[in-house]
Structures are given as structure tokens and as C-alpha cells.
Amino acid sequence: MKILVVMTAKATLHLLDGEQHPSGFWAEEFVVPYKLFTAAGHTVDVATVGGEAPTVDLTSIDPGNLRFVRPQGSPDEDEANAAEYVRVIENTPQLKHPIAVESLEEKDIADYDGIYVSGGHGAIGDLPKSDELAQVLRWAIAQDKPLATVCHGHTALLALRDGEGRWPFEGYRMTAFSHDEELVTNMAGRLPLILEAELTRLGARYEKAEAIWDSHVVVDRRLTTGQNPYSSKALAETFLQELAQG
Template sequence: MNQKILVVETNVANFAGTTHLTGLWLGESAEFVSVMEQAGFDIDYVSPNGGYVPLDPRSMKDTYVDEVTLKTYLKHDYQVRGLAQTLTPAQISPEDYDAIYFTGGHGVMFDFPDNQDLQKLTVAIYENGGYLCSVCHGIAGLLNVKLDNGNYLIDGKKVTGFTTSEELLSGNSKRVPFLNEKVATSHGAEFVKERPFKSFVVQDKQLITGQNPESPKAVAEQLLKNLTADVAGSN
């Protein structure tokens, strides 16, 4: 086991064609990173273009920034590697990672779904036996990924992500380019969900997906459970 996790973040700061701000939802990165780092895993950060990752200003409100999120956010390493100088997909060797984790925030809906470099990394990590994880809108990074046989990776698998009802409640349903739940279903996935804004995670073999901004810690803990069991099984 490589003891390394790849965290994917967005470069998009605005909803397309508008001045309405978006970006990475801070807690969906920081909470996950906190759990994995405490368990001894190294984290690398990648974004479609590399470099700067904008934060959704709403995710910086006191309502959403708990002690764990703030502690991670204030770390120099996170500020530099996690937000200012993320790697490009070309700088990543997929065999180095036990898992890839797609963070959310509405920005990802514009630069995750059709990024072929990210899709190639995802397939390579999956075929190496690694885990594919996402939270909230991060499912957008998995929706269009196809395997070598031409089938969608999520076809026939249980997944979750930010639901249509949550999108309506967030007030952004008219600004987003698509609805996660609708696309996941149309690509053959079984989209499962809990009530809006309640922590929920579902696993289907190598896929571990969380529903909303309340779910990154649950995704991390589920991934950790699997990685710990894998190590025990190999000894």
C-alpha cells in the first residue's frame, strides 16, 4: 500500500456566464484531509489546471467552518500545496495512490466532468485496485468516466452526491449545467440518497461517495476502514 491519497479540487471561481461566485467548498476538502492525515496518510492535491484553487465564499462562513476545518485551513502546507500550488494531472503518477477523492463546491461542475486527464488518472487508480471517492458535487468527476470497454464506470453501481432536491434548496438549480442525480441515473448508476443535508455515504466495492457538505468526514472514515482492512488482509 502506498499510503498516499490524491485530492482533486476545482479551478473555477464563477458559475459559467455569471459573476456569481463559487469554487471549492472548503470543508469538503479540509475535513477529509484532516481525517486522512491523522491516520498517517500523505496527501497530494491536483486540479484540472494546477495552481490556484478559489474558495466558495459561502463555505467560509462561521456556520460551515468548524474547528477541524479551520485547523486544516490554517496549516501552511494546506495553504500552499492545497490551495495555492496544486499539481496538474500531468504531474501525477496514478500508481502512487491508494485512492482519489473528488471534492465539491459548484465550481467542479464546470471543470471536472469532461477533463480527460482526470478521467485517465481515475481509471488508472481504479484498475490498480485503488478507491474512487467523492463528496457532494464532486460526483461530477466520476459521472462521465468510461472504462476501456466503453461502459460508464458508474454503470450498475450505487452512488450518491448532491441531490436534485438539495440543488433546488441551495437556490442554484438554474445556474448549474446539469443535475448530478439525473446524469448519474442516465449513465446507469443506482443513485441512492438520504434526506437533504444529512450526512450520508454509500460504498459499492471501490466506489465511496458522499451526498452533501455534511458528508466528507463519513467518506474519509469509510475509506480509512477499507484501507486498514486491506493492510490487515495483506499481512
């Protein structure tokens, strides 16, 4: 079985005050699902807009920062986790030579069993702006492929519309990085969009964990969504269950 992992190629995020803020993909949101997918015997391809090698957000491999993006009372394994994220990223060839989203065709999508969109604030900068990615996801929906997104990976869904101009996920239950979580980042008040607000505006039935940074995963039809980095493990495990059901 094959899984296509879509990632941001942006290394910075243009904020409302004009700052080009260092960003990229969030390490946990790629590494944890990637390890689970491959351990389950799946082949994993990586695709980015333009086929550019993705850049890891350095704060996502900084043990001093990781303690702020997990639930209170969760195990302190930040040093070991950061080291493992770096090891996997450095030894995953798909990250060095990703597929260009623009090169994918309908027949290519038919070869994948599912699509997973990884996150990181960098995703805001390129995923919702790619017409080609929107087309890839339309093909996946038309072929009834299971989709999964985590955290800011949901930005890839924002530009989708059906033949009548409606958002295809209107009325779906889903979760994503919450406004409360955005408010405790150093980009609060400066982001180009607030994902919770955008999804709700489009018609999602948004839900979240009771406490910020807690794991929360929602499945509605063929869409599996995870709230934040700490949700990556549960999201990947749930997605694997969805793939096993065909």
C-alpha cells in the first residue's frame, strides 16, 4: 500500500506586520506518522508545491520549546524526541527529493491508498494557494480516497470547491489547531488566517480538546483530522485503521 504525504515547502511565513517569520514543517507531524506508516508496511511518497525540499521548523526540534506544545503532565521526553525527529528527517530521502505536486496526475492519485497532509505554520504560506494541490485533492475525493490532515495541514482544504462552488467538507465534524493554541504562540495577532475561524466559516462542525495541546482526533466519513502536534500519533493510528478498512 502507498500513502502520499503532502508537506509545505515554505521556510518562512509572511506575517501581517510584514515580518518573514522563520517557519516550515513541524517535525513531530511528519516523523511520528511516517514511522507508523512505514512500520505498518506502507510505502510513503512525499510531495510539495514546486517539488522543493521542505524545511523543518527549528522550534519543532528544540527540546526547550517542545515542552510548551504538549499537554500539562505529559511525559518529559523532549530531548529524546527531538533527537529522534532530527535522525529521521536526516535519513529520509523522500524529504530531499520530493515529488512536485504539479507533476501529479489523476492516474497517479489512483495508485495511492490514502493522502496525509502534514502541518506546520509554513503550510499557511503555500498549501491553500496551490491550484494544483486543490486538483490533487479533488481527484482524491472523487476516487473516495481516505484523507488525513493535522494541525495546519488543514489549510490545504480551504480552497476546495465542488462543481456548484460549495466547500466539499461543509457539515463535516473536524478538528484543527485551535484559536486558543494560536494565542499562546509568538505569532498571535499577526497570522494571515486563524484556521479554526476559517473552517467554521466554511461550514465545518469544529471541535477541540478540553485543554490546549491535548490530543484530539475526529473521523467523519473519509476525512480524519488531528488538532495539534501532540495529536500526530493518534491521528496516524486512526488513519491506518481507516486505510485497513479500504
